[in-house]
Amino acid sequence: MSEISESFFQLMENHSSVRSFRAQAVIPAEHERRIVSAAQRSSTSCNLQTYAFLSIKDPGTRDALAEVCGGQRFIREAGLFFVVCVDLHKMEIVTSRAGYEYYQARYLESFLMSAMDAAIAAQTAALAAEALGYGICLVGSIRNHSDRAIQILQLPPRLFPLVGLCVGVPLRENQPNQPRPRLPLEGVLFQERYDPDRVEAAIRSYDRTMEQTGCYCGREFSLQEVAVAAGETRREDSRPAGPGGYGWIEHSARRVCSRNPEHARPNLSAVLRQAGFGLE
Ligand SMILES: Cc1cc2nc3c(=O)[nH]c(=O)nc-3n(C[C@H](O)[C@H](O)[C@H](O)COP(=O)(O)O)c2cc1C
Numbered sequence: 001m002s003e004i005s006e007s008f009f010q011l012m013e014n015h016s017s018v019r020s021f022r023a024q025a026v027i028p029a030e031h032e033r034r035i036v037s038a039a040q041r042s043s044t045s046c047n048l049q050t051y052a053f054l055s056i057k058d059p060g061t062r063d064a065l066a067e068v069c070g071g072q073r074f075i076r077e078a079g080l081f082f083v084v085c086v087d088l089h090k091m092e093i094v095t096s097r098a099g100y101e102y103y104q105a106r107y108l109e110s111f112l113m114s115a116m117d118a119a120i121a122a123q124t125a126a127l128a129a130e131a132l133g134y135g136i137c138l139v140g141s142i143r144n145h146s147d148r149a150i151q152i153l154q155l156p157p158r159l160f161p162l163v164g165l166c167v168g169v170p171l172r173e174n175q176p177n178q179p180r181p182r183l184p185l186e187g188v189l190f191q192e193r194y195d196p197d198r199v200e201a202a203i204r205s206y207d208r209t210m211e212q213t214g215c216y217c218g219r220e221f222s223l224q225e226v227a228v229a230a231g232e233t234r235r236e237d238s239r240p241a242g243p244g245g246y247g248w249i250e251h252s253a254r255r256v257c258s259r260n261p262e263h264a265r266p267n268l269s270a271v272l273r274q275a276g277f278g279l280e
Helices: 003-013 029-040 059-068 089-098 108-131 146-153 196-213 248-257 268-274
Strands: 051-055 080-087 135-139 159-168
Touching (some): 029 080, 059 146, 080 108, 146 159, 146 268
Antiparallel strands (some): 080 159, 135 159
16 A cells, blocks of 8 residues: 555544634634635536535634534634535526526435535545644534524525534644544445344444443433333433443434434424425
8 A cells, every 4th residue: 555545544544523622723724725625526426516615714603503503612613614515506506597497406316416415525625624634523413403504604595504514723632532433344344235133243242342432421312302112111310220331322322212303303304495495
């Protein structure tokens, strides 16, 4: 492997999200442009490039967006905070310039295609920022209250704030976070056919690995908001007794069974329709 490939793999393998930044550290405009130019090199469906990066520097707007995102302080402190948007407004311009009816705007596929492109571009931007030595954190909680985010950003129709991206100088620059373990590869990579038994084994093994990291201590999702399956009794304790303890299974299960609207985001389809996206 060439030296360049080796250092690229090292960069990816050492990734961990950073959630505390040096608040005063200014990121040069040149770096901001390089990060987004790199993101633009991402593959993009049919070369449509239907995404936009809004770089938010105004402290009032940052504060308001941090509030939307559940008050996560690091959004105020990061040197850069991008809101990566699905941008079908661009296709509105294209279709009207060409004199056609924007027929596919009514279909979910248009939103999905654009959301994939935006997400891929956001990840490329994240890697580019890490290659420049910055720490990053993607921020999906911008969708906690998408309607408010749209309002704050005064987005025109057919724009949707998909994910935030914080870029900054890590507060503990010389003590990088430990990369967070991932599922065993056996639960992710399959030859020809998906194998549910291997997935089950991978999940059980990963559950123990994650519990041992201690990363959930003090970060347990509240049981009060969790929808309990029929026939199960609601547990009272935030750290359930029993063989499972509180590992990846319990944490992830609580996350995806939470009735908290900031997790379930039940108004998303209404907000999307309101913003001019068809979901047929
Ligand atoms: C689409 C997306 C949205 C995310 N949203 C948030 C967020 O709102 N707040 C946060 O602290 N981390 C967020 N993260 C970071 C994940 O929590 C993190 O990537 C995951 O726990 C794995 O940890 P690692 O990145 O340190 O390896 C998000 C990540 C992705 C990919």
